[in-house]
Amino acid sequence: MNLESFFSTYKETTLYGRYITNNHIEPILEGYKSVFEIGEQGKSVLGKPVYSVIAGTGKTSIFIWSQMHGNESTTTKAVFDFLSFLKSDDDFSKTLKDNFTFFILPIVNPDGAEAYTRVNANAVDLNRDSVNLSQPESRILRRCFEEFKPDYCYNMHDQRTIFGVGEGPQPATVSFLAPSYDEARDLNEARLKAVNVIVAMNETLQHYIPGQVGRFDDSFNINCIGDMFQSLGVPTILFEAGHYEGDYEREITRKFIFFAFLSGFRAIYENVIVVNKSVDYFNIPQNKIVFYDIIYKKVKINYENKEKITNFASQYREVLFDNSVIFQAIISEIGNLTGLHGHAEFDCNGAEFCAQDQSKMPKIGEKADFSIGKGRKFVNGQEV
Numbered sequence: 001m002n003l004e005s006f007f008s009t010y011k012e013t014t015l016y017g018r019y020i021t022n023n024h025i026e027p028i029l030e031g032y033k034s035v036f037e038i039g040e041q042g043k044s045v046l047g048k049p050v051y052s053v054i055a056g057t058g059k060t061s062i063f064i065w066s067q068m069h070g071n072e073s074t075t076t077k078a079v080f081d082f083l084s085f086l087k088s089d090d091d092f093s094k095t096l097k098d099n100f101t102f103f104i105l106p107i108v109n110p111d112g113a114e115a116y117t118r119v120n121a122n123a124v125d126l127n128r129d130s131v132n133l134s135q136p137e138s139r140i141l142r143r144c145f146e147e148f149k150p151d152y153c154y155n156m157h158d159q160r161t162i163f164g165v166g167e168g169p170q171p172a173t174v175s176f177l178a179p180s181y182d183e184a185r186d187l188n189e190a191r192l193k194a195v196n197v198i199v200a201m202n203e204t205l206q207h208y209i210p211g212q213v214g215r216f217d218d219s220f221n222i223n224c225i226g227d228m229f230q231s232l233g234v235p236t237i238l239f240e241a242g243h244y245e246g247d248y249e250r251e252i253t254r255k256f257i258f259f260a261f262l263s264g265f266r267a268i269y270e271n272v273i274v275v276n277k278s279v280d281y282f283n284i285p286q287n288k289i290v291f292y293d294i295i296y297k298k299v300k301i302n303y304e305n306k307e308k309i310t311n312f313a314s315q316y317r318e319v320l321f322d323n324s325v326i327f328q329a330i331i332s333e334i335g336n337l338t339g340l341h342g343h344a345e346f347d348c349n350g351a352e353f354c355a356q357d358q359s360k361m362p363k364i365g366e367k368a369d370f371s372i373g374k375g376r377k378f379v380n381g382q383e384v
Helices: 003-010 022-032 074-086 091-099 110-115 136-148 189-205 225-231 253-269 278-282
Strands: 037-043 049-055 060-065 100-105 152-158 163-165 174-177 213-215 236-241 291-303 306-321 324-335 341-347 353-355 370-372 376-379
Touching (some): 003 253, 022 037, 022 049, 022 074, 049 136, 060 136, 074 100, 074 236, 074 253, 091 253, 100 136, 136 225, 152 225, 163 213, 189 253, 189 278, 225 236, 291 324, 291 353
Parallel strands (some): 060 100, 174 213, 291 341
Antiparallel strands (some): 174 236, 291 306, 353 370
């Protein structure tokens, strides 16, 4: 299976970047009405439709939902890359459609997507609402789950650039989790099925991003939708689309989510997930918070009239501006930063920091616009 060729051929090119809303996917859904079953499962708090796509006629049912956090759009792009592939006449596409039925909610939280926020219009995190079901979007998701009765659930998310994998470390470009179904984090039949699918996807991804696949923390929280569905006996897999070097628009990461889709579905179809692969699963290194976006090393600062050499870091803040997301570098931490790494790092060789207001000390929370020494100027965190 030539995954690279599949992706380059079937990538949904009308979707790009971090800002993906109903307005972006509606023209695509309109074009799919002749090949898939397109529906509306209900309305958001602000009355926006929560769309659904049903594809395939097979006996194995897969329930996929994305953007329950409105600002986590990478997996939505990958979902549409996958639908573009399913629309084709490729032999593997036909096999999937003959053996699987996919029920997909591409944007569960359309209000949050439009505002580019994690929460919905009532400021509720839908991924902490699986017990109370206080929000219309949560109730839509639960009703679809109960009516569709899936064999597997795919819970699609993005994770921040702060996460790394291994001792190197490397960025956690893709992370997975088979959520726990109880406080003891036991393994039952349902969770083991999720574990085995993850192992199959990881084996594929290691050929493309070796050392950049992580395992998300499996602490149990019944308020989280994945933990809830796992506790109800349905194998559930959490996807976390993370950072790839230089890929802040997550255009490369979407490709690896697409690869994971196809390799995981192939493993289920070929029934190669019946062997207990829990040892392989727990050998996937767990995510850890080890990254800033940018670190500046060996900077001279003036603190309380005393000069010292230290390090500081900035992190990008994602800001919605004119229907696109811009990245504002904000000074976030000052100190030795032991054990932390930057996706970009600058050696300042002991030169003096100077802010735009001529102060000699970085200020946490301010924009990363400054100079180092006499000849180095930084704008939005980067040297210009």
